[in-house]
Amino acid sequence: MKTCLVVDDSGVVRKIARRIVEQMNFRVIEAEDGSKALEACRRSFPDAILLDWNMPVMDGFEFICQLRRMPGGDAPKVVFCTTENGMDHIARALEAGANEYIMKPFDKDIVAAKFQEVGLVEAILT
Amino acid sequence: MTPPDYEYLRKLLRDQSGLDLSTDKQYLIESRLLPLARKAGLSGIGDLVQKMKGGSAALITQVVEAMTTNETFFFRDKVPFDHFRDTIMPAMLKARAARKSLRIWCAAGSTGQEPYSLAMCLKEIGAALSGWRVEILATDLSQEVLEKSRSGIYSQFEVQRGLPIQMLVKYFKQIGELWQINPDIRAMVQHRQLNLLHDFAGLGNFDVIFCRNVLIYFDQDTKSNIFGRLARTMEPDGFLVLGAAETVVGLTEAFKPIADRRGLYQPNDARLARPPAHAAAPKLAIAAGG
Numbered sequence: 217m218k219t220c221l222v223v224d225d226s227g228v229v230r231k232i233a234r235r236i237v238e239q240m241n242f243r244v245i246e247a248e249d250g251s252k253a254l255e256a257c258r259r260s261f262p263d264a265i266l267l268d269w270n271m272p273v274m275d276g277f278e279f280i281c282q283l284r285r286m287p288g289g290d291a292p293k294v295v296f297c298t299t300e301n302g303m304d305h306i307a308r309a310l311e312a313g314a315n316e317y318i319m320k321p322f323d324k325d326i327v328a329a330k331f332q333e334v335g336l337v338e339a340i341l342t
Numbered sequence: 343m344t345p346p347d348y349e350y351l352r353k354l355l356r357d358q359s360g361l362d363l364s365t366d367k368q369y370l371i372e373s374r375l376l377p378l379a380r381k382a383g384l385s386g387i388g389d390l391v392q393k394m395k396g397g398s399a400a401l402i403t404q405v406v407e408a409m410t411t412n413e414t415f416f417f418r419d420k421v422p423f424d425h426f427r428d429t430i431m432p433a434m435l436k437a438r439a440a441r442k443s444l445r446i447w448c449a450a451g452s453t454g455q456e457p458y459s460l461a462m463c464l465k466e467i468g469a470a471l472s473g474w475r476v477e478i479l480a481t482d483l484s485q486e487v488l489e490k491s492r493s494g495i496y497s498q499f500e501v502q503r504g505l506p507i508q509m510l511v512k513y514f515k516q517i518g519e520l521w522q523i524n525p526d527i528r529a530m531v532q533h534r535q536l537n538l539l540h541d542f543a544g545l546g547n548f549d550v551i552f553c554r555n556v557l558i559y560f561d562q563d564t565k566s567n568i569f570g571r572l573a574r575t576m577e578p579d580g581f582l583v584l585g586a587a588e589t590v591v592g593l594t595e596a597f598k599p600i601a602d603r604r605g606l607y608q609p610n611d612a613r614l615a616r617p618p619a620h621a622a623a624p625k626l627a628i629a630a631g632g
Contacts, residue, residue, distance in 0.1 A: 317507040
């Protein structure tokens with residue numbers, strides 16, 4: 217079973233994301249900020265990371281920069297999931313090594329489409 | 343869904359929108375109405391029908407809209423666009439090398455996601471197409487959806503379904519909360535209002551036709567008739583792309599499936615394709631998107 221690390225400071229968002237990702241047959245780990253997420257990655261790398269941008273302690277941008285510098289840290293597929301919806305933020309995220317980008321609000325279809333895009337799940341025909 | 347519930351919905355949709363569902367479209371109703379029923383806090387189609395019979399006008403409107411709305415997104419189903427890039431275009435680059443021109447028709451262009459997805463695919467091909475004249479014609483029954491397609495403006499929600507983020511960055515500009523596809527991509531697509539039930543021979547000949555998720559709304563005779571006419575507007579070595587749940591099998595001899603390429607067809611021999619002896623009076627179609 218693939219693993220997904222859900223990183224968001226909002227417990228409500230984590231709960232919604234968990235439900236969506238679990239439906240897609242992932243085992244879910246949660247972290248409430250970038251620093252906790254790094255700890256989780258030091259224990260073992262997940263297959264996917266659903267990543268908020270604005271969080272206390274360490275934000276999502278700082279997290280991905282540090283993650284991508286870790287040995288083996290290029291492996292997890294990182295999908296930003298944030299209210300930051302400007303082109304400048306998207307471009308910065310991609311340069312820092314993000315694989316995909318979701319602009320909140322999000323739903324099951326969007327998460328599924330993005331996970332499919334980066335090869336985490338198989339194509340679903342509509 | 344019970345047969346009486348299905349009949350109730352069929353009749354209601356026919357009366358309210360002209361949508362003519364054949365007797366075997368339970369899956370279509372379920373896929374469109376179950377999400378709506380759940381959103382309304384109902385357990386299923388049965389409860390939904392009960393509530394509609396109880397006279398909920400708002401719910402009836404929602405049901406009609408859910409059944410007739412063009413659901414479409416960028417790179418819908420992905421596979422047809424893989425076929426376009428990996429099978430159709432390599433064949434066409436070779437076959438049209440002397441002529442250096444290509445005509446593509448999106449026969450249910452809807453709000454533009456399909457024709458613009460093809461336009462972006464062509465952009466990605468890049469240098470191999472330099473000096474080529476490529477035309478993408480998008481037609482639809484509805485003027486309203488064509489207007490939206492022409493504008494090339496999409497909501498944040500619409501650009502997130504099927505469109506890779508790199509393509510959003512590359513081919514779109516942000517306008518407030520909305521996103522508009524760049525002028526050079528928009529300029530690649532021509533728009534025209536068209537009912538597939540009417541004669542379309544005047545459009546000329548095409549090398550590639552995308553006709554996805556629209557024929558499902560027609561009865562068998564009408565489908566056969568349209569396949570025959572599509573074949574006659576196609577180059578003999580052209581390609582037809584149908585929706586994921588669609589097939590020509592049992593409907594026409596005009597096209598043959600291509601092995602290992604789901605949804606992809608070529609004319610059998612377009613010049614020999616004949617219309618059925620008595621084409622049935624076509625039933626009304628609704629706009630649908632690929």
